[in-house]
Amino acid sequence: MNLLLQWEILFAAAGGVMVGLVMGAVPGLSDIIAICLMVPFTFYLNPVAGIAMIMGLSKGANFGGAIPAILFNIPGTPQAAITAFDGYPLSKQGKAGKALKTALYASCIADGLSDCVLFFFAAPVAMAAIMIGPTEHAAVVIFALTLISITSVSGPIIGICSTLLGLLLSCIGADPLTGAPRLAFGSAELSAGVNIVPMALGFFVVSEIIWQRCMDRRNGLSQKAIYTAQQQKDEDHSFTFAEFKQCAPAIARGTLIGSAIGALPGIGTTVGSYLTYVATKRASKHPEKFGEGALEGIAAAEAGNNACNGPNLIPLITLGIPGNLAAALILGAFTMQGLTPGPMFMEQQAPLLYAIFIVLFFSNFFTLGFGALFTKVMRKMVSVPKNYIYAAVLIFALIGTYIVNNNTFDLFFTFGFSILGVLCRKGGIPMIPLLIAYILGPSLELKIRQTMDLYANDVTIFFTKPISCTFLLLSLIITVYIIYRRSFNVKSEN
């Protein structure tokens, strides 16, 4: 308790949440950039305060990214892209306030519950985590990618194509095992691979701006018409208890799925968000409303996304393996303080760790408070003519691309991915499976090749190990079932 009752810790957590909210809400300044820029400040704080600040940044940015996703269909962070599926249509109906409140409450509740998961289950999960080797990890990634591909709105086959495209793009750069350049065409910049930030900014932000402008022109909407339409909406920013009860199952689902995904290193919050969305849509009595402004869709996406925050620390604390960027920087913060996360860490530093867990839980109240104030301010942005917002966001996206590596060449990657983003929209290729496959591709290839090296290229090891076999069989069963159901539905309609 002595560790907790220090103003430094509370200020660090509150400051982290505030900065994270702002950075996450500006497309181009994502949570990754926020964390990278603020980490030097954490080195002057005590371990609990430093980690509270980094986790506050991550929590704030995770919710902050949903704000432009809902208001403008431009996600502030890659994981907020799923929130836009229902958030933006609801915002266009004049219910931006309702959508933002749904996202805020779902985020805070799921995040808080997942912090409880971290508090109570870190130790037993650590025991189970030791059983997961490269074979099991590869099988889990294949399962996640299969699920994401075949549940795509455009259809399972085009979804699988999108996933394969993402895996192919992830091959560009360095071989994950040997580090040798691959598919770089002799370019030194391509040899290092493409960072996720320029890719996501080009794919989701720049291409979205260009696409929206083209759609407005194609639909013959004049600037005056667009501006008038923006002003005439009656704002419905209430979020009733009945609506909360409607969203509660989605939030619970998101907490469970997000916590499970967060506890696995390298899977990422975007997967948690998408899987929760898909699961909630399937369980809903009105799945046809998803994509049209369903509150459960927003709640599911945000809950799945934010519930990954706390459990992301489990592989770091228990095995010393950071599961994402925030965890990697926390590892740096621990190391600077002379602490070494790993299997003995929980035993040796239990008071410190549980103090961190409690601060994480209370940070959600900061997110709730600051988030409520911030969304009130951001809602006013809807009244600003969209073209000014687009132009400013475009500039910030280019700035954000540069800041990651201080390299102006990355701007060309953003440009290239913006062309790819527009081509995907024109060609009906879903973008989320591509993004997730791009993130998971290097990890998948590394684990498969490690398995092959460990077991003398024996492919059957994937089916002889029980956990691995279970996930691969599940992937196959779900794929066959979904394709059969879709074919049956097509035949019934014919």
Add this chain to the structure above:
Amino acid sequence: MTRYQISGSMIAVLGLSVFFLAPYQVESFESSVFPRIISICLVLFGILVILAPAKGEKQNTVKLFDPMLSAYFILVLTTIVLIRFSGFYPSILLSMPCCLILFGQKDYKKIILFTLITTGMVYLFIDVILGSRLP
């Protein structure tokens, strides 16, 4: 052809290209296995997309060349080239007005005012508050 069939064709062609290019762009055989497997799968699924009936998809002529789309991309590319050669601030001062005019804004006073405000905000937020110097 529907848009899915065009997408499927392009995916299959991409897969074939990577399959034949991979050995020349990769130093070792082990490094080329994963990209080649992915490219084979792309070819197979690209063909499946061409052959499979897409639900609700009508015969559609996809407009591959759109002048306005090209204009937007040229604007972004020009901005990036300007940033490479002259830095962020001159580029923002030049490209922001062009961007707003291309987006259909006609009030030149508001355009100039917005450009100056955005440039100031970028300097304040990025250089002063975050301490990250832009070229």
